[in-house]
Amino acid sequence: MSETLRAPSVILDRPQLAENIGAVARVMANFGLSDLRLVAPRDGWPQERAWASASGADWPLDNARVFASIAEATADLQRVYATTARPREARLPIITPREAAGELHAAAAGGLATGLLFGAERAGLETVDIAFCQAIVTIPIDPKFRSLNLAQAVAINGYEWRTTIDAGAPAAFADTAEPADQAEVAGFYAHLETELEAAGFFFPPEKTPSMVRNLRSIFSRARLSTQEARTLRGVVTALTKGRGRVLARLARERAARGDG
Amino acid sequence: MSETLRAPSVILDRPQLAENIGAVARVMANFGLSDLRLVAPRDGWPQERAWASASGADWPLDNARVFASIAEATADLQRVYATTARPREARLPIITPREAAGELHAAAAGGLATGLLFGAERAGLETVDIAFCQAIVTIPIDPKFRSLNLAQAVAINGYEWRTTIDAGAPAAFADTAEPADQAEVAGFYAHLETELEAAGFFFPPEKTPSMVRNLRSIFSRARLSTQEARTLRGVVTALTKGRGRVLARLARERAARGDG
Numbered sequence: 001m002s003e004t005l006r007a008p009s010v011i012l013d014r015p016q017l018a019e020n021i022g023a024v025a026r027v028m029a030n031f032g033l034s035d036l037r038l039v040a041p042r043d044g045w046p047q048e049r050a051w052a053s054a055s056g057a058d059w060p061l062d063n064a065r066v067f068a069s070i071a072e073a074t075a076d077l078q079r080v081y082a083t084t085a086r087p088r089e090a091r092l093p094i095i096t097p098r099e100a101a102g103e104l105h106a107a108a109a110g111g112l113a114t115g116l117l118f119g120a121e122r123a124g125l126e127t128v129d130i131a132f133c134q135a136i137v138t139i140p141i142d143p144k145f146r147s148l149n150l151a152q153a154v155a156i157n158g159y160e161w162r163t164t165i166d167a168g169a170p171a172a173f174a175d176t177a178e179p180a181d182q183a184e185v186a187g188f189y190a191h192l193e194t195e196l197e198a199a200g201f202f203f204p205p206e207k208t209p210s211m212v213r214n215l216r217s218i219f220s221r222a223r224l225s226t227q228e229a230r231t232l233r234g235v236v237t238a239l240t241k242g243r244g245r246v247l248a249r250l251a252r253e254r255a256a257r258g259d260g
Numbered sequence: 261m262s263e264t265l266r267a268p269s270v271i272l273d274r275p276q277l278a279e280n281i282g283a284v285a286r287v288m289a290n291f292g293l294s295d296l297r298l299v300a301p302r303d304g305w306p307q308e309r310a311w312a313s314a315s316g317a318d319w320p321l322d323n324a325r326v327f328a329s330i331a332e333a334t335a336d337l338q339r340v341y342a343t344t345a346r347p348r349e350a351r352l353p354i355i356t357p358r359e360a361a362g363e364l365h366a367a368a369a370g371g372l373a374t375g376l377l378f379g380a381e382r383a384g385l386e387t388v389d390i391a392f393c394q395a396i397v398t399i400p401i402d403p404k405f406r407s408l409n410l411a412q413a414v415a416i417n418g419y420e421w422r423t424t425i426d427a428g429a430p431a432a433f434a435d436t437a438e439p440a441d442q443a444e445v446a447g448f449y450a451h452l453e454t455e456l457e458a459a460g461f462f463f464p465p466e467k468t469p470s471m472v473r474n475l476r477s478i479f480s481r482a483r484l485s486t487q488e489a490r491t492l493r494g495v496v497t498a499l500t501k502g503r504g505r506v507l508a509r510l511a512r513e514r515a516a517r518g519d520g
Contacts, residue, residue, distance in 0.1 A: 023409065026405075026407070026409060027408075027409070027412055029402065029404070029405035030401050030402060030405055030406070030407070030408050030412070031401070031402060032402040032404075055407050055409070056405075056407060057405055057407075091437060091482075091485065091488070096423075097419075098423070139419065140419070140422050140423055140426040141290050141291070141422070142289065142290060142291060142292040142422065144289070144292075145286075145289035145290055145316075145317055146290070147286070147290070147315050147316060147317075148287075148290050149283065149286060149287070149315070149411075151409075151412070152287055152290070152411070152412065152415045155412045155415055155416065156415065156416070156419050159357075159399065159400070159416050159419075162400050162401070162402065163356075163358070163400055166400040225351065228351070
């Protein structure tokens with residue numbers, strides 16, 4: 001399904017720095033967007049520095065189109081949202097990037113051509129441009145520091161778009177490890193508890209059941225794999241043998257000093 | 261409530277470019293994070309270029325601390341999540357930035373000191389570093405282009421943190437305009453429809469009710485303000501007067517030409 005969805009076009013109004021255009025292309029590629037439209041880029045187009053800062057995300061730049069006005073750049077789009085950290089006076093719905101992504105996804109799923117319009121660095125979008133759009137997307141920014149980099153604004157919106165397609169984390173690698181069966185876990189518990197018992201760990205004796213329970217819950221919570229249960233038994237063995245060796249060495253030293 | 265929450269510390273493992281450290285500081289400031297910790301920055305610290313690329317977000321840089329190892333950088337933190345676009349083999353939960361933000365928010369609300377660990381540019385985090393953390397945060401990236409800029413990774417996670425504190429869009433400016441009452445809206449409808457009727461717009465006559473209904477629904481949907489209802493009546497007046505003027509001019513021209 002996601003393969004047939006048309007991702008939103010990214011329209012940059014009067015972008016100033018070629019580096020920012022390149023950084024925008026990079027995050028577009030990160031989040032599966034590819035149609036980049038430039039409205040009157042300040043320094044003309046193409047600009048080599050854009051490619052240099054795209055880290056290999058060349059295709060949005062190679063296919064970028066330049067327009068003279070927002071109206072021309074969005075002429076074929078049916079749903080265009082203006083993104084701004086500073087919503088200006090405009091009687092339009094003001095929504096979060098998450099809401100916008102959901103709405104744009106639904107629009108795209110319905111076959112509409114969608115777009116996200118971003119204002120120039122510093123200047124932002126003019127009220128007249130915003131009124132051209134169907135909603136204002138505003139990123140929840142700390143009011144103490146509102147200067148959001150252009151590529152970051154694209155990233156947040158691209159990320160939200162991406163989560164509408166690819167919502168979950170990848171299958172945890174954890175799942176590729178063979179989970180220990182209860183016998184393996186119980187074998188480890190028995191091994192551990194026998195050694196602890198021998199070492200006088202369970203004291204006072206009447207506390208043994210609760211101490212055992214607390215210990216077991218640590219490892220149960222960890223959902224051991226077969227390999228990990230085996231490793232832990234090796235740990236217990238190593239530690240007890242080590243203890244044995246330490247005790248033997250202490251005994252030898254005492255003997256040498258003529259103690260005890 | 262949000263004011264007393266301790267935002268996650270941002271720990272950068274062996275960051276390479278000072279510009280990236282500055283860009284990280286900038287997005288930290290955007291999303292209300294302030295505690296920046298640098299583990300063995302490649303080119304030493306401080307570096308002037310970091311401040312130059314922070315666009316005024318100086319305080320995370322001014323207060324940044326340098327550590328020799330991740331262990332030292334996170335020694336006082338109780339919950340640290342590793343962020344990576346490429347989760348390595350590690351038996352840890354793999355979660356989304358959204359899940360991570362929710363969990364870190366809950367931890368911070370419970371008084372815990374939290375942190376987000378980011379790997380070096382290109383290299384990412386080593387498995388040994390990841391195993392040090394309680395979960396792996398992975399950003400849903402298009403597998404076709406995984407090269408995510410360091411500051412963007414911080415931005416996505418910072419943004420998600422911010423949404424746990426400031427979930428909604430700001431109160432829509434729409435709400436500051438006095439909504440029109442139904443009498444004002446009905447007055448506009450009557451004005452518009454009277455003029456359209458006079459202009460022969462409603463044709464064939466039996467379609468009038470559905471045409472009226474469709475027209476009204478456009479404006480109803482727009483939830484007019486008092487001022488807008490007034491403006492629209494002005495529009496109708498202007499258009500009808502204009503039409504009158506155009507008709508009068510046409511009549512004058514015809515008379516001048518000796519037509520009809």
